[in-house]
Amino acid sequence: DSDAQSVEQVVKHESAQSVEEEKLDQAGYGYELAHIKA
Secondary structure, three states, X not given: OHHHHHHHHHHHHHHHHHHHHHHHHHHHHXXXXXXXXX
């Protein structure tokens, strides 16, 4: 079932991408907080 496999790969790719974006958001938030306090 090649269709099912490709869908699964897309889902894994999408979720990995959103995790990376979340990490970037958190890093950016920490960066902003540090500069507000400075």
